[in-house]
Amino acid sequence: MSLLDVREVVVSFGALRAVDHVSLELEAAQIIGVIGPNGAGKSSLFNAISGATRIASGEIFCSGTRIDRLRIDEIARSGIARTFQNIRLFGHMSVQANILVGEHATLHSGVLADMLHTKAMQSEERVATNRAIELLEFVGIPSSHAGRDARELAYGEQRRLEIARALAASPKCLLLDEPAAGLNATEKRDLAKLVRRIAEMKIAILLVEHDMSFVMPLCERLIVLDYGKKIADAIPSVVRADPVVLAAYLGVAP
Amino acid sequence: MIYAYAALAIVAAVLIDRFPSPRLRRIVIVALAIPLLLVPLIDPSEATRNLLADASIYVALALGLNIVVGFAGLLDLGYAAFFAIGAYAYGMLASPQFGLHIPFWVILLLAGPLAALFGMILGAPTLRLRGDYLAIVTLGFGEIVPQIFQNLTAYTGGPNGIPGLDVPSFFGKSFGASALPFYYLALALVALAIFIAGNLRASRLGRAWLAIRDDELAAKHAGIDTTRAKLAAFAIGASFSGCAGVLFAAKLGLVSPDLFGFQVSVLIVSMLVLGGMGNLSGVVIGSLVLTMLNSAILPQANMLAATLLHVHVDLSQYHFAIYGVILVAMMLWRPSGLIARRAR
Ligand SMILES: Nc1ncnc2c1ncn2[C@@H]1O[C@H](COP(=O)(O)OP(=O)(O)OP(=O)(O)O)[C@@H](O)[C@H]1O
Ligand SMILES: [Mg+2]
Numbered sequence: 383m384s385l386l387d388v389r390e391v392v393v394s395f396g397a398l399r400a401v402d403h404v405s406l407e408l409e410a411a412q413i414i415g416v417i418g419p420n421g422a423g424k425s426s427l428f429n430a431i432s433g434a435t436r437i438a439s440g441e442i443f444c445s446g447t448r449i450d451r452l453r454i455d456e457i458a459r460s461g462i463a464r465t466f467q468n469i470r471l472f473g474h475m476s477v478q479a480n481i482l483v484g485e486h487a488t489l490h491s492g493v494l495a496d497m498l499h500t501k502a503m504q505s506e507e508r509v510a511t512n513r514a515i516e517l518l519e520f521v522g523i524p525s526s527h528a529g530r531d532a533r534e535l536a537y538g539e540q541r542r543l544e545i546a547r548a549l550a551a552s553p554k555c556l557l558l559d560e561p562a563a564g565l566n567a568t569e570k571r572d573l574a575k576l577v578r579r580i581a582e583m584k585i586a587i588l589l590v591e592h593d594m595s596f597v598m599p600l601c602e603r604l605i606v607l608d609y610g611k612k613i614a615d616a617i618p619s620v621v622r623a624d625p626v627v628l629a630a631y632l633g634v635a636p
Numbered sequence: 637m638i639y640a641y642a643a644l645a646i647v648a649a650v651l652i653d654r655f656p657s658p659r660l661r662r663i664v665i666v667a668l669a670i671p672l673l674l675v676p677l678i679d680p681s682e683a684t685r686n687l688l689a690d691a692s693i694y695v696a697l698a699l700g701l702n703i704v705v706g707f708a709g710l711l712d713l714g715y716a717a718f719f720a721i722g723a724y725a726y727g728m729l730a731s732p733q734f735g736l737h738i739p740f741w742v743i744l745l746l747a748g749p750l751a752a753l754f755g756m757i758l759g760a761p762t763l764r765l766r767g768d769y770l771a772i773v774t775l776g777f778g779e780i781v782p783q784i785f786q787n788l789t790a791y792t793g794g795p796n797g798i799p800g801l802d803v804p805s806f807f808g809k810s811f812g813a814s815a816l817p818f819y820y821l822a823l824a825l826v827a828l829a830i831f832i833a834g835n836l837r838a839s840r841l842g843r844a845w846l847a848i849r850d851d852e853l854a855a856k857h858a859g860i861d862t863t864r865a866k867l868a869a870f871a872i873g874a875s876f877s878g879c880a881g882v883l884f885a886a887k888l889g890l891v892s893p894d895l896f897g898f899q900v901s902v903l904i905v906s907m908l909v910l911g912g913m914g915n916l917s918g919v920v921i922g923s924l925v926l927t928m929l930n931s932a933i934l935p936q937a938n939m940l941a942a943t944l945l946h947v948h949v950d951l952s953q954y955h956f957a958i959y960g961v962i963l964v965a966m967m968l969w970r971p972s973g974l975i976a977r978r979a980r
Contacts, residue, residue, distance in 0.1 A: 432857060458859035472850040475843070482840075483847045487859030489840045493868055496839035497832045503839065551859055 383446050385410050385586045386431070386462075386555045391440035391450075393426045393610075400426035402610035403440070406588075408555065413577060413587045415601035415618075417594075419631060422607040424590040425467055428557045431588075432464045433457040445554060459487045461554035465544040465561060467590070473533035477523065480532050480543060481514035484550030514550065521546040521576060538569045545576065555586040562596050574600050598622070606630065672823065676816055685815040689887060691927040692822030693880050698907040698923035699829035699916070700876025705905070706914035707833075707842060708869035709849025711771045713901050714758070714778020718874040720896035721754050722747040722881020724785055724792060727891035730802040733793065740804030744821075744882050751878020752871035759870030763863055766852070778901050786893035797892025804886050811886075818887040825883065826920075829876050833916055836872070845869055846914075899956070906959045909966055912973020921974060930955055 384407035393401035400423045408414055416424050429435035431442055433454040442450040449457050463484075472480050489510055495503040515525050521542040527535065532543060541561055548556055558577070562570050570593070577600060581587055591597045597604065597618070604621040606614035608630040614621050621627055676685045701715045725747055729738045758777045762770050785792045792798065804811045811817045836842040844865040847855040856862055885891045903926065911922020934951040941947045951958070966973070 434853065434857070453861075454853075454856035455859050455861050458857055464857055466854070470851050470854040472847045472854065474850050475846050479843055479846070483843050483855070483858050483860070486840060486844060486847075491840050493841055493872075496841045497835055497872075499835045499839070507839070547858065 383443065384408060385445055386588070387441075387443040388427075388431060389441045389443075391427070391430055391442060392438040393423070393430050393435055394438045399610045401430060401437075401607075404607065404610070404612045405440075406605055406612075406615070408586045408588055410554065410584045410586050411581050412603075413581050413589060413601050415597040415604045416588060416590045416607060417592070417597060417604055417621075418607035423610040424607055425559055426610075427607070428464060428559050428588075428590065431457075432462055432557060455487075458551060462557065463548035463551045463553035463555070464557035465541075465548055465559055467559040467563070469537075469540050469544055471532040471540055471544060471547070473531065475532060476529050477518065477532050477535065477543060478511065478514050478528040480547050481517050481550045482510055484547035485510050485513065487551055517546045517550055518543075520549070520579075522572060538565055541565065541573075542576070545580075549580065549585075553585060555588070556580060558587065558589045560590050560592065562591055562593055570596055594622070669827075673820070676819055682813075682815065685819055687927075687931050689815040689819040689822055689883075690931065691924060692819060692826050693884055693887075694904070694907065694927050695920055695923045696822060696825040696829050696876055696880045697904050698911070698919045699826065699833055700873045700880070701904050702873075702908055702913065702916070702919045703833055703836070703845075703876075704869050704873035705908055706919065707837065707849065708845040708866060710759075710762075710866060710869060711767065711905075712774045712870075712873070713771050713898075713905065714774040714776070714781070715873070715877060715904055716896045716898070716900035717758065717778045717781035718751040718755060718877035719881040719884065719900060720782050720785060720891075720893075721751050721874075722878035723885035723891045723896065724798075724881075725750055725878070726882045726885040727798040727801055728791065730886070731798050732800055733791075733798050737802055740802065740882075740886055744879060747878040747882045748875035751881070752875040754878075755870040755872075755874025756867050759867055763866055775898070775901075778898060782893040782896045785891075785896075793892075795893060797890055797895075799890040801885060801889050801891070803889070815887060818883055822880070822883055825876070825879055830916055830920075832872070837916075841865065841868060849914075902956075903959070906963055908973075909963055910974060915973060918973045925974075926959070929958070934958075 386408040388404065388406045390403045390405055391401055392399060392403055402423070404427060406414070416427065418424055426435060430437045433449070433452060437450050440450070441448060444460050444462055447460060449460050449462070452460065472483060475483070489506055491503040491506055515528060518525050518528060523535070523539050523542055523546070527539070532540065535543060545558070545561065561577070562573055565573060574596060577587060577589065589597070589601065601618060603616065604614070604618050605612060606621060606627050613630060614624050614627050616624070676688055697715070697719060701712065704710050704712045704715070726740070726743050728734060729736050729743055730740060762773050765773055786795050804817070806817065844855065844860045847858065847860060848862055848865060852862060907923040907926050908919055909922070910925060911920065912918030930952065934955060937951050938949060941949055
């Protein structure tokens, strides 16, 4: 069984089927792109996988465990981390604290240890903080920014901090919802490199993006959604030439 | 004298946050704590001691509520309920009411866990609520608890409450009529609250609270069990309130339901808003300023008005109006409190 296995998932909002019987499989170290016109259901699919939206039918497995009935935090702990289309950092917390929150599930100190700052708690915190700084540098944010409020970072840095926070949980699978949105050409190139390096860490990556020039060279496979339905699932060069996909994007019948 | 104390405490609170090195900070805290311990000895009037004890109890209450509101962002408008529970625990267990005379110290130790339990019981139904809705429901609980104490006449003395509570003693030596021991105990509670809250803020649980406050959904996606984290906030916050309630009841020698109404909850929230939520020194300052305003500044202002302007007013009757003005002014000009919070 694949690392992430999405089977016939349906997400409904009243009469609207935002995700309509979509299936996909994702392996460790694989980068798969999800594309489609606005309102196609890409974010809804991510919300379904990460538990933010209940699915109406279908099944989702992560490394063989069924996760679609679990709470959001349980799904996160089972190895799925995500970023958001509209950045959702903890704006009033420091950059470093944002990453430490990401590490939450990997830390073990309990309430009493936290109250008393026991020796064990302090040494765990030291390790966690070092790792936070490493992650900060890994995503390309200068560690001198560690103490600043997250909301003070530049836009591009905020996007990368969100990725660092997601990585802090040591996920098996990372869902990136439009990570390149609003970035300039240089930042996009750096982001593509970063995504590749994350995949090299044996993390499976599912990535929503509108910018074809970003997605094409990066993704091993592309899944195209339109009105909630999967209309294509192939390597990028095949998807680009697919008349059904072109029609969906241009709004004409194939 | 009392102003000197207040000024000192405020300077202390401001300074503590300004020293980045923890070692230096510890030295400053100790240096400033010594006068706090000595003030009531320098000015031995019972009125001063009483005021100091009350002020310290309020600081402890504010620090406890700060965990719930300031850290976890849960606007609890019924916090006085746990104060009442602590106070009534002492009232029922250490008085002629049931002829139980359980030692003060035992009740003081048990009040924390007891209030924590109630914190979780009253917190549990509110877990899915946010903002305004949470405020309304907690406000309701804050009203219900003293009402229950009022209606359980057989156990709690009803509207009259329970008078004649046991005077605590320390190794056989009675506290007597002095407020001094209560001042020192309340100060110890404040110190404990600052220690615990400060530690928590820089910990896994404290970060989880701050994350929930900033963005609950993102916190869940980071793997935080928000239910547990919120219950922990309610429990820890309530436990300080419970201990403060025991001190308050034992010092006063009686409990009655009207001591724990909505106004107490509002007063404590006002302290947080004034000082700056989530900020420990801000909270201490906010609670000191409001206590001083209530017990020292307003009566003085009354006297001034009478002697200078020949106007006879009782400004303490208008203290809620004055809080209101302060709250609105804070929201307009300093929404993050007198002491602005810094990044951490
Ligand atoms: N909470 C919701 N309630 C009702 N309808 C919703 C909700 N969330 C999404 N939708 C609808 O579901 C459909 C899919 O939305 P979704 O956000 O998943 O699209 P998307 O592919 O991510 O689009 P975009 O490229 O604009 O981000 C849209 O028609 C949207 O209006
Ligand atoms: Mg979207």
